[in-house]
Amino acid sequence: MHAEMAEGSVQNGYRKEDGLLWQGRLLCVPHGCRRSIFESVHSTTHTGVKKSLRAIRSHFTWPGITVDVAKWAEQCDVCQRNKTRTAVAPQVPMPMPLPQEKWLDVGMDFAFVTPSNATDPKQSAFKIPSKSGPDSFFVYVDYTTRYTVAVPMRSMDTAEDIYDILFSQIWTRYGQPCRIVSDRDGRFLSKWWQNRLKSLGIKIAKSSP
Numbered sequence: 001m002h003a004e005m006a007e008g009s010v011q012n013g014y015r016k017e018d019g020l021l022w023q024g025r026l027l028c029v030p031h032g033c034r035r036s037i038f039e040s041v042h043s044t045t046h047t048g049v050k051k052s053l054r055a056i057r058s059h060f061t062w063p064g065i066t067v068d069v070a071k072w073a074e075q076c077d078v079c080q081r082n083k084t085r086t087a088v089a090p091q092v093p094m095p096m097p098l099p100q101e102k103w104l105d106v107g108m109d110f111a112f113v114t115p116s117n118a119t120d121p122k123q124s125a126f127k128i129p130s131k132s133g134p135d136s137f138f139v140y141v142d143y144t145t146r147y148t149v150a151v152p153m154r155s156m157d158t159a160e161d162i163y164d165i166l167f168s169q170i171w172t173r174y175g176q177p178c179r180i181v182s183d184r185d186g187r188f189l190s191k192w193w194q195n196r197l198k199s200l201g202i203k204i205a206k207s208s209p
């Protein structure tokens with residue numbers, strides 16, 4: 001696997017298409033985006049390594065994914081605190097929230113390829129090339145199942161561009177959500193965005209800063 005892999009060629013089970021590497025239908029995530037994809041899957045439910053891995057592998061893969069996920073889960077403060085508490089206190093059964101329908105309560109975020117990784121020759125296979133092409137990912141997470149979708153995008157994409165991605169690539173497959181949690185990115189704060197989602201009956205919630 002290296003940067004010189006020709007478009008459409010296959011090497012070590014990876015296929016190059018649109019400048020991105022694929023293993024079957026799984027997107028091989030560029031180095032700089034891996035941690036943020038883990039965070040988006042893991043950060044609200046704090047499920048263990050196996051469940052986090054399964055959720056990530058519904059759409060993504062990369063070399064050494066198991067080791068990375070195990071390492072990041074190990075570094076997670078919340079998980080570590082919960083472990084200690086479980087070990088000390090007897091386990092009290094907690095009422096679990098009822099499982100809801102999939103893809104109704106979702107989160108959105110962006111994952112950028114960091115410049116430091118882009119210049120590391122070892123990571124060059126995962127660099128997203130081309131100036132006009134995608135340089136980041138739009139990440140869309142279902143809070144019920146933790147399944148995550150990432151669509152290549154350009155960091156300069158506007159609110160209208162993002163709406164197009166949602167409409168043409170995500171909602172056609174997973175349906176329209178009832179609530180979207182997003183960060184305070186200017187595009188999501190714009191009147192245009194707020195009105196558009198409101199007109200579709202979608203509630204907008206801001207993630208904590």
Ligand SMILES: [Zn+2]
Pocket residue numbers: 042043046047073076077078079080
């Ligand atoms: Zn955790």
